Each structure stands twice: as C-alpha cells, then as structure tokens.
Amino acid sequence: MFAAIPVTVNAPDHGFCRDCLALQSGETRRCGQCGSPRIARHPELYRLQLAHIDCDAFYAAVEKRDNPALKDKPVIIGGGKRGVVSTACYIARIKGVRSAMPMFKALEACPEAVVIPPDMEKYVRVGREVRAMMQALTPLVEPLSIDEAFLDLSGTERLHGRPPALVLAGFARDVEREIGITVSAGLSYCKFLAKVASDFRKPRGFSVIGEAEAVGFLAEQPVTLIWGVGKAFAATLERDGIRMIGQLQRLDRAELMRRYGSMGDRLYHLSRGQDERVVHPDRDAKSVSAETTFDTDLASPADLVPVLRALSEKVSARLKKSGLAGRTVVLKLKTQDFKLRTRNRQLGDPTRLADRIFQTGLHLLRKETDGTKYRLLGIGVSDLTGSDRADPPDLVDAGARKRALAEGAIDSLREKFGRTAVETGYTFGRGRKTLPPDPPEPDED
Ligand code: DCP
Numbered sequence: 055m056f057a058a059i060p061v062t063v064n065a066p067d068h069g070f071c072r073d074c075l076a077l078q079s080g081e082t083r084r085c086g087q088c089g090s091p092r093i094a095r096h097p098e099l100y101r102l103q104l105a106h107i108d109c110d111a112f113y114a115a116v117e118k119r120d121n122p123a124l125k126d127k128p129v130i131i132g133g134g135k136r137g138v139v140s141t142a143c144y145i146a147r148i149k150g151v152r153s154a155m156p157m158f159k160a161l162e163a164c165p166e167a168v169v170i171p172p173d174m175e176k177y178v179r180v181g182r183e184v185r186a187m188m189q190a191l192t193p194l195v196e197p198l199s200i201d202e203a204f205l206d207l208s209g210t211e212r213l214h215g216r217p218p219a220l221v222l223a224g225f226a227r228d229v230e231r232e233i234g235i236t237v238s239a240g241l242s243y244c245k246f247l248a249k250v251a252s253d254f255r256k257p258r259g260f261s262v263i264g265e266a267e268a269v270g271f272l273a274e275q276p277v278t279l280i281w282g283v284g285k286a287f288a289a290t291l292e293r294d295g296i297r298m299i300g301q302l303q304r305l306d307r308a309e310l311m312r313r314y315g316s317m318g319d320r321l322y323h324l325s326r327g328q329d330e331r332v333v334h335p336d337r338d339a340k341s342v343s344a345e346t347t348f349d350t351d352l353a354s355p356a357d358l359v360p361v362l363r364a365l366s367e368k369v370s371a372r373l374k375k376s377g378l379a380g381r382t383v384v385l386k387l388k389t390q391d392f393k394l395r396t397r398n399r400q401l402g403d404p405t406r407l408a409d410r411i412f413q414t415g416l417h418l419l420r421k422e423t424d425g426t427k428y429r430l431l432g433i434g435v436s437d438l439t440g441s442d443r444a445d446p447p448d449l450v451d452a453g454a455r456k457r458a459l460a461e462g463a464i465d466s467l468r469e470k471f472g473r474t475a476v477e478t479g480y481t482f483g484r485g486r487k488t489l490p491p492d493p494p495e496p497d498e499d
C-alpha cells in the first residue's frame with residue numbers, strides 16, 4: 055500500500071497523475087513529476103465517492119502474470135467440456151475473440167492463440183487477494199463476481215489522507231505492483247454510472263462520470279447500457295422505436311410505467327442517472343444452499359426433480375429472509391460410491407427466486423441423470439449480492455415474469471398461513487411418474 059501522505063486538494067481543477075499520484079495544476083499533458091501521460095482530470099473529481107472496479111481480462115491476466123512468455127501473445131482461457139471461451143486477453147480480442155464464443159470460432163478468428171484451460175482455484179485465490187486490498191480501503195465493498203466490486207469510499211478521506219479519487223487510483227497502482235494484474239476503475243455518484251464508467255475505457259481505465267454530465271452523457275448511449283435491458287427487452291424497445299437512452303429521457307414516468315410496468319419505473323430513473331441503490335458490504339456467507347441425503351439412492355429424474363424443487367424453495371426462502379441474492383447456481387450430487395459432483399451455472403443477474411434457482415438447477419441436473427445412483431442432492435447459489443440487484447423483470451419472457459409474480463403471491467400466502475399452505479406442482483405428492491416439461495434455457499452471461 056502507498057503511504058498515507060496527506061493531500062490537500064484546494065483547487066478543483068487540479069488533476070493528478072495516475073502513476074505517481076502527484077497533483078497536477080493547469081492543463082499539462084504530462085506529469086510534472088514523473089512524465090507520465092496518464093493524468094486524471096474532471097471538474098467533480100474530488101467530490102465523487104462511489105467506485106466500481108473490474109479486473110481486466112481476469113483469468114487471462116493471471117495466466118500471463120504466471121508465465122511471462124505469454125506476455126505479448128494472444129491468450130484464450132477456456133476449452134474443457136463446454137468448449138467455449140471463458141475470456142481472452144486484449145490481444146486476442148483485437149482479432150474478435152470474445153467470452154462465451156465457441157472455441158472453434160475463436161480459433162478461426164485467431165488461430166495463433168495460446169489456449170489455456172481454466173484453473174479456477176487459482177483465480178479464486180487471486181480474486182480474494184484483490185478483494186482483501188479493497189477491504190483495506192473501506193468496509194463498504196460489495197463484490198459482484200470473482201473480479202469486480204462496488205466500493206463506497208465516502209467518509210474515508212480522513213483515514214487515507216486523500217480523497218476517494220486518489221485512493222482509487224492508488225488502489226489500481228498497488229494491485230498492479232503487488233498482485234501483477236491490471237484493473238479498470240469507474241468513479242461516479244451512483245452504482246449505475248460507476249459501473250458504466252469502469253467499463254468505458256478498458257484495460258487500465260480510470261473513468262469519471264459526474265452529476266453535471268450524467269443526463270447528457272446517457273442521452274447518447276444505447277438503451278442496452280441500462281442494467282436489466284438485455285437483448286430481449288432491447289428488442290421490445292426497438293419495436294417501439296426506442297434505441298437510445300435520450301429517447302427514454304423524453305418520456306414521462308407515467309407513460310413508461312404504462313408501457314413497461316415496473317421496468318418502466320427503472321427506465322425512467324436510470325435514464326436520468328437517478329440510482330439510489332446503496333453498496334451492500336460483503337456478508338460472511340459465501341453461499342446459501344440446502345441439501346438432503348436420501349434413505350435409498352435415487353437415479354431417476356422423476357424422483358430427483360421434486361427434491362430439487364423443494365430444496366430450491368428452501369434456498370430461496372433463506373435468501374429472501376436475509377436480503378441476499380446469488381448469481382451462480384450450484385448443483386451438488388454425491389454418487390452411490392461417495393463421489394462428489396458439483397456443477398454450476400452463472401446467471402446474467404443475481405436471483406433469489408425459487409423458480410429461477412430450480413430451472414437452472416434442473417438444466418444442470420438433466421445432464422447428470424444418466425442412470426447414476428445418487429445418495430445426496432444439493433442446490434445453492436454463490437456470488438452473493440444484496441437483493442436490490444436481483445431478478446430484473448424481463449418483459450419479453452412473459453413466462454418468467456408470471457412465475458416471478460406467482461412466487462411473490464405464494465410467498466405472502468406462506469407468510470400468512472405457514473410453509474405448507476401452498477405446494478407447487480413439483481413438491482406436492484412427491485414421486486410423480488412423469489417429468490416436468492423441458493425448462494426454458496436459463497439466461498447466462
Ligand atoms: N467469465 C466466464 N465466462 C463468461 C464471462 C466471464 O468464465 N461468459 C469469467 C472469465 C473472466 C471472469 O469471469 O476472466 C471475469 O469476467 P469479466 O466479464 O469481468 O471479463 P474479463 O475480466 O475477462 O474481461 P474485462 O476486461 O472485459 O473485464
């Protein structure tokens with residue numbers, strides 16, 4: 055960590071050098087102290103306190119750090135059974151390689167790439183190191199995934215002897231020096247724009263979005279920038295002739311809500327840069343799960359699925375009680391001969407809904423019901439966050455929305471009349487002979 059030298063910023067036009075952190079007066083293009091061109095300057099630089107940090111090409115960066123021979127080579131992390139790209143370094147991205155692309159396509163685009171299978175244990179370890187460095191800055195760290203988090207840096211100026219912007223730049227510099235990977239940082243006044251900012255200039259980015267420019271900046275951006283507007287909802291908006299956030303800004307709240315329900319309310323506020331969500335610090339829990347060991351080993355989906363449903367509901371109830379949501383659904387199975395199988399799937403947004411946990415678990419379970427007998431089944435979610443980011447409504451997948459609404463209704467009945475007041479088709483009278491219909495493909499990143 056850098057030493058906490060008190061910094062007094064008394065001129066609002068003072069920028070600073072992102073390499074040596076020296077304050078810069080005037081419009082100099084290079085740092086007066088170290089000559090670096092990486093000068094941060096912004097009229098609101100010393101007022102903003104909400105940060106989002108995201109590691110650059112995370113898995114690939116860790117592999118490059120550990121094998122310097124890869125430094126200038128295109129590197130793809132992925133492969134294995136699913137045969138898709140987990141991530142690609144920025145050199146490989148120039149050739150068009152992207153996360154989630156089938157590996158054969160990635161290699162068509164970049165045949166000279168070095169492909170490395172993922173080493174999750176190592177990435178989790180490095181992710182924890184980065185997080186520990188964040189937590190040294192503020193207790194208000196809300197991790198969103200293995201390589202990104204929100205940080206609320208308000209009230210930390212006295213502790214660090216410098217304003218949040220400098221703390222953030224110092225953090226980026228320290229991660230490079232101490233961990234050997236790079237990060238991009240966004241600084242703003244709300245979560246939405248802090249995240250947008252960190253994504254804006256990658257890698258090694260440091261972007262600032264101030265209050266004064268928010269509405270004008272957003273007006274020029276596509277609607278897909280708004281959290282919760284995925285491909286499906288963007289298509290709905292497109293049918294209504296809306297492609298840019300500026301067009302949303304011209305519609306009043308009542309009209310947006312009439313057209314798009316609760317999502318309309320979100321569109322109204324976010325399109326104007328209004329986002330009241332607070333940073334929920336990391337809780338102790340790393341995951342929330344439930345499992346059960348069977349009296350006799352089970353193999354058939356008809357036996358396993360109702361158990362999965364009941365466990366999903368248990369997990370969901372715990373999440374709802376503790377105000378949490380999880381982004382990765384984890385299925386756990388133990389075979390007759392005590393071999394553990396865990397399978398997981400990452401969702402586009404965190405969830406706390408029993409139905410989404412169940413549908414995702416079902417998707418994972420289907421691949422494992424090959425006649426193997428199991429003695430234990432468990433389901434859970436990890437990558438926990440506060441529930442305010444959970445389950446954005448997707449207006450196009452009407453089925454999912456209806457199920458979410460039904461779940462809300464079931465929850466309130468259960469609150470009034472107890473857990474067994476409402477049983478779903480899956481848990482009622484366990485031991486159905488027929489299988490539930492194929493679940494819709496759950497959304498993924
Ligand atoms: N990841 C994955 N499959 C995806 C997306 C991501 O396995 N479809 C993994 C690999 C990434 C890590 O999660 O390294 C972090 O995800 P990011 O979306 O932050 O992507 P990167 O850090 O790789 O790149 P960027 O520089 O765009 O943040």
Ligand code: MG
Nearest residue numbers: 108109110201
């Ligand atoms: Mg990243």
